[in-house]
Amino acid sequence: MNAVKLRVICAVVLCVIFVVGLFAGTVSPYPYAKQFRERPNAAPSSTHLLGTDSLGRDLFARLIYGTRVSLLLAPTAALLATLLAGILGGFAGFVGGWCEKVILAAADLSMALPLLFVLLALRAVLPLDISPVLSVIATFTLLGLLGWPSSLRVVWAATKNLRNSDFLLLARATGCGRSRIVVRHLFPNLRPVLFAQFWISIPVFVLTEATLSMLGLGVIEPLPSWGNLLRGLEDISAVSANPWRLTPLVLLILVVICFQLILPAQEETA
Amino acid sequence: MPSPLKSLALSALLALALPVRAQTGGELHFCLHGEPKTFNPILVDDEASENVRYLTGGVLIRLNRQTQALEPALATSWNVSRDRRTITFHLRKGIHFSDGTPFSSEDVSYTMRLLMDPATHSTTGDSFRSGEGTVQVRTPAPDVAAIMFPAPIAGLERLFDQVAILSAHSPKKEMAVLGPFYVADYKAGSYVLLQKNANYWKRDAQGHSLPYIDGVRLDIQRNRDIELLRFRRGELQLINRLDAEQFERLEHENPAVTRNAGTGLDAEEFWFSQSPAAPLPAYKKAWFGMKEFRKAISSAINRSDLCRLVYAGYAKPAYGPVSPSNHFWFNAALEDPKYDPQGALRLLAQAGFRFENDTLKDRAGNRVEFTVVTNSGNAAREKIAAMIQQDLSQIGIKVNIVTLDFPSLIERITRTFDYDACILGLVNTDLDPNGQMNVWLSSGENHQWNPSQKSPATPWEAEIDKLMREQATAPTEKERKVKFDRVQQIAAEQQPFIYLINKDVLVAVSPSVVGVAPVVLDPWAFWNVDTLRLGPAPELGVQK
Numbered sequence: 001m002n003a004v005k006l007r008v009i010c011a012v013v014l015c016v017i018f019v020v021g022l023f024a025g026t027v028s029p030y031p032y033a034k035q036f037r038e039r040p041n042a043a044p045s046s047t048h049l050l051g052t053d054s055l056g057r058d059l060f061a062r063l064i065y066g067t068r069v070s071l072l073l074a075p076t077a078a079l080l081a082t083l084l085a086g087i088l089g090g091f092a093g094f095v096g097g098w099c100e101k102v103i104l105a106a107a108d109l110s111m112a113l114p115l116l117f118v119l120l121a122l123r124a125v126l127p128l129d130i131s132p133v134l135s136v137i138a139t140f141t142l143l144g145l146l147g148w149p150s151s152l153r154v155v156w157a158a159t160k161n162l163r164n165s166d167f168l169l170l171a172r173a174t175g176c177g178r179s180r181i182v183v184r185h186l187f188p189n190l191r192p193v194l195f196a197q198f199w200i201s202i203p204v205f206v207l208t209e210a211t212l213s214m215l216g217l218g219v220i221e222p223l224p225s226w227g228n229l230l231r232g233l234e235d236i237s238a239v240s241a242n243p244w245r246l247t248p249l250v251l252l253i254l255v256v257i258c259f260q261l262i263l264p265a266q267e268e269t270a
Numbered sequence: 271m272p273s274p275l276k277s278l279a280l281s282a283l284l285a286l287a288l289p290v291r292a293q294t295g296g297e298l299h300f301c302l303h304g305e306p307k308t309f310n311p312i313l314v315d316d317e318a319s320e321n322v323r324y325l326t327g328g329v330l331i332r333l334n335r336q337t338q339a340l341e342p343a344l345a346t347s348w349n350v351s352r353d354r355r356t357i358t359f360h361l362r363k364g365i366h367f368s369d370g371t372p373f374s375s376e377d378v379s380y381t382m383r384l385l386m387d388p389a390t391h392s393t394t395g396d397s398f399r400s401g402e403g404t405v406q407v408r409t410p411a412p413d414v415a416a417i418m419f420p421a422p423i424a425g426l427e428r429l430f431d432q433v434a435i436l437s438a439h440s441p442k443k444e445m446a447v448l449g450p451f452y453v454a455d456y457k458a459g460s461y462v463l464l465q466k467n468a469n470y471w472k473r474d475a476q477g478h479s480l481p482y483i484d485g486v487r488l489d490i491q492r493n494r495d496i497e498l499l500r501f502r503r504g505e506l507q508l509i510n511r512l513d514a515e516q517f518e519r520l521e522h523e524n525p526a527v528t529r530n531a532g533t534g535l536d537a538e539e540f541w542f543s544q545s546p547a548a549p550l551p552a553y554k555k556a557w558f559g560m561k562e563f564r565k566a567i568s569s570a571i572n573r574s575d576l577c578r579l580v581y582a583g584y585a586k587p588a589y590g591p592v593s594p595s596n597h598f599w600f601n602a603a604l605e606d607p608k609y610d611p612q613g614a615l616r617l618l619a620q621a622g623f624r625f626e627n628d629t630l631k632d633r634a635g636n637r638v639e640f641t642v643v644t645n646s647g648n649a650a651r652e653k654i655a656a657m658i659q660q661d662l663s664q665i666g667i668k669v670n671i672v673t674l675d676f677p678s679l680i681e682r683i684t685r686t687f688d689y690d691a692c693i694l695g696l697v698n699t700d701l702d703p704n705g706q707m708n709v710w711l712s713s714g715e716n717h718q719w720n721p722s723q724k725s726p727a728t729p730w731e732a733e734i735d736k737l738m739r740e741q742a743t744a745p746t747e748k749e750r751k752v753k754f755d756r757v758q759q760i761a762a763e764q765q766p767f768i769y770l771i772n773k774d775v776l777v778a779v780s781p782s783v784v785g786v787a788p789v790v791l792d793p794w795a796f797w798n799v800d801t802l803r804l805g806p807a808p809e810l811g812v813q814k
Contacts, residue, residue, distance in 0.1 A: 033660065123674060129670065132671070221673075222659065
């Protein structure tokens with residue numbers, strides 16, 4: 001199988017997962033929070049395709065809704081982080097001087113912030129009566145706002161290279177204004193870097209959410225996400241007795257692999 | 271899930287079969303779940319240090335964890351004056367500390383002085399502070415000590431179960447002990463090694479010296495999964511308290527090692543914020559202040575399902591502030607908490623609420639919706655919250671769930687009062703109601719629904735204040751019980767705390783340990799450590 005075919009397959013897989021997540025309400029046989037208390041920890045059957053959890057909630061329904069939460073919000077956070085990195089990194093690399101120093105220092109400072117404590121502080125200051133969905137959106141927004149520094153370094157380095165390139169020198173020599181240089185010359189050349197950063201960030205944010213939920217700090221019960229579904233894997237002996245509980249993990253691995261395999265296609269377009 | 275009969279039969283079989291092979295000597299091996307902060311029994315304030323104190327400290331009176339009755343220990347007898355301000359102990363003669371220093375009434379006097387010295391900041395000493403003035407100790411003879419308190423103390427004798435006697439003369443200071451073991455070695459973060467105290471005063475029925483075992487090795491291990499793994503490998507002989515999930519897993523692998531001591535004293539509870547300082551809308555304050563509303567919520571929660579699904583059946587629906595396993599203080603006249611959503615709707619209708627289109631609205635048309643907070647990372651409480659959410663949706667109430675890190679949660683429930691309702695656990699180690707004084711007095715900081723009141727906000731809180739104070743000074747236990755029964759009855763009628771479940775006390779013990787009889791009181795599995803024996807380690811039959 002050649003690389004292009006593989007990328008197509010990955011893209012199809014991702015599209016299918018995205019679409020299923022997007023139309024979770026239609027695809028899912030039950031509401032994600034409905035408890036079938038007479039059927040806790042049930043094995044997969046025609047009634048419950050992936051069985052039920054300890055409270056009798058349908059795991060298939062929870063997986064689909066969890067996909068929606070994880071796969072819609074992670075790209076949004078990645079987009080936010082990449083946008084910030086693009087604007088600040090591009091500006092620092094293009095303008096240079098004290099602006100560059102300030103922005104890079106801010107990036108270093110931001111990287112030094114312990115994400116966990118910032119998220120704890122956010123949850124503590126948010127009003128209690130906001131809906132779980134809004135709370136999750138706030139968490140992902142913060143992830144996006146704090147996720148820009150590593151991408152910024154890459155964008156800054158690429159911009160700096162471009163600033164000193166022959167074609168920009170030529171553009172300046174022919175009397176191109178700053179804004180025209182940025183729009184017509186700099187941005188098109190930075191686009192592949194920004195795309196690459198965006199694609200890389202998506203699985204990072206999916207995994208961050210999973211980690212936070214494993215710690216009980218991500219998406220709050222009963223709203224499902226891949227992260228809090230993975231908490232069911234803490235009990236390894238229960239997993240060996242009920243291997244279907246591995247489905248969220250398999251899906252997570254599949255999505256991360258698909259994102260990684262699609263990535264080279266973007267680089268090649270550079 | 272084990273049936274009680276099966277557990278009993280197994281225990282009986284083990285008790286019958288294993289003593290034959292049991293012997294003296296050997297080292298018992300189990301874990302502390304934290305670093306002991308001190309080996310000074312006066313300063314104990316954490317569970318790990320308390321375990322070391324139990325294993326090493328000699329006390330004047332010991333509470334028998336099985337019978338829940340007081341027994342003579344270093345004191346052969348005692349009497350309390352009618353005004354409950356003086357207790358006189360008659361001490362055992364010929365007793366020596368672990369380093370050979372003789373024990374006398376001077377040591378009792380020295381210990382009490384140290385305990386009550388404000389500079390010591392002893393938590394154990396705090397329970398003896400009854401009023402203005404100093405505690406005085408008279409020692410008319412080497413085997414008689416009389417302790418006089420400035421004000422009466424209810425349940426005075428029981429408090430001495432926590433007071434390990436120190437030597438007034440030993441150069442080893444607090445390391446000289448009167449208990450079954452002494453601290454022989456300690457490596458911070460790693461282990462505490464206890465050795466048999468050759469001078470321990472207690473003998474068995476045949477006159478043999480106790481304890482039977484030579485030592486106890488306490489590994490410091492916070493991670494419960496690693497502890498379980500080591501138990502499975504046979505490296506540990508005992509796990510002192512398992513959660514329901516771990517217990518069920520172990521029970522499935524090898525039922526011979528799991529023991530359910532029965533319903534414990536700890537409870538999980540739910541309450542609404544009723545503080546006037548809470549920044550909540552007036553209509554919410556009105557709901558939370560209504561007895562009918564709280565009772566309806568209580569009736570609409572299916573506690574049996576909580577026990578079955580969250581605790582795998584290893585819990586019982588809670589009746590009130592006292593667990594049924596607290597034999598003396600539990601009010602047996604209290605009604606069972608019944609799951610009755612229709613009854614809940616009737617109560618709400620009486621209070622002016624309307625149930626229309628699957629939605630509950632108050633008289634003014636506000637939809638009944640509130641947020642429950644609990645601490646993050648506690649899977650059991652998150653499940654309880656999710657189940658309450660579904661239960662209350664049956665009566666048209668929308669519940670939101672928010673988990674907060676512990677410091678933020680405490681900040682909200684003790685300082686800002688910015689929350690609607692909360693789910694937390696009540697850790698109860700004291701059988702005596704005096705241990706709950708801070709919870710029930712309206713001025714108490716732990717009077718969680720409306721703490722630190724200047725004067726009682728409601729007539730029923732005023733009545734509880736009066737009853738709690740009266741029981742604390744009543745001359746007899748019987749009179750105290752009558753008063754505290756009434757407190758429990760008011761709590762059941764008013765539901766300021768909606769008690770949810772009492773968890774079972776679950777432990778794991780290797781069949782090589784003979785004589786273990788887990789109880790619901792701390793320290794659960796090793797309360798009778800001085801009479802435990804070690805037999806040959808049998809095949810555990812679990813993953814090695």
